[in-house]
Amino acid sequence: PAGHVLGSAQVVMEYRGQRAVVSGDYKRAPDPTCVPFEVVPCDLFVTEATFGLPVFRLPDPAHEIGKLLHDVRLFPERTHVVGCYALGKCQRLIALLRNAGYHDPLWLHGALLPMCRLYESLGITLGELRSATVAQKGEMRGGIVLAPPSAIADRWARRLPDPVVCLASGWMHVRQRAKARGVELPLVISDHADWDALLDTCRATGAKEIWVTHGREDALIHALGKMQIQGRALRLIGYEDEDEDLTTGAPA
Structure with missing residues (x-):
């Protein structure tokens, strides 16, 4: 394997x-x-x-998840939207969040849900997942939203309440890349x-x-x-x- x-x-x-x-x-x-x-x-x-x-x-992924959760606690009135790919990265982030003790519902862009359901059908436990695409704006305040990297700076993200833009990627180790993408909280997590x-x-x-x-x-x-x-x-x-x-x- x-x-x-x-x-x-x-x-x-x-x-x-x-x-x-x-x-x-x-x-x-x-x-x-x-x-x-x-x-x-x-x-x-x-x-x-x-x-x-x-x-x-690259740093320990658990350390990067800790950064995210610290920021969520620091800005409870804002929504943290994390860019991640549908296959592998999304499910890994969810598992890392659950392992870190975050058990609140996670909001997912519609493009990420089918692959998560596939993982769950194969025995991977991901906890409560909700669709961010159909949610009311106020419901997601203070929460964590996962979305494809292409969506975090798109019109789709404007429906999120005061979003903190994050991106999970090994390339976030390079500060210039994070700045160029308008990423406020880079998460250095790579596959x-x-x-x-x-x-x-x-x-x-x-x-x-x-x-x-x-x-x-x-x-x-x-x-x-x-x-x-x-x-x-x-x-x-x-x-x-x-x-x-x-x-x-x-x-x-």
């Missing part, structure tokens, strides 16, 4: 005593909504490198491995050769070389660099 989102997986290929593993996207931080990443010993490992720079050392987790994972596989894709290959390849591991960039045709800050990107 690969610890990215529910249903994600790694591909293991074996031929004449050699094993290659293609990881896809993965994270090493605990996630109550999916199985943890499993390190598979191999000769060749294909890894992502979304946050493949030493600057990306990708950060720099230290990438190095730890590559080392743990025991692979002598590692192909790096989807991200900042050069820095990671240089670091692998210092670990006596041969690295090379694997560039996929038509595979653009994904950015969670954009509505077209996949979750980071």
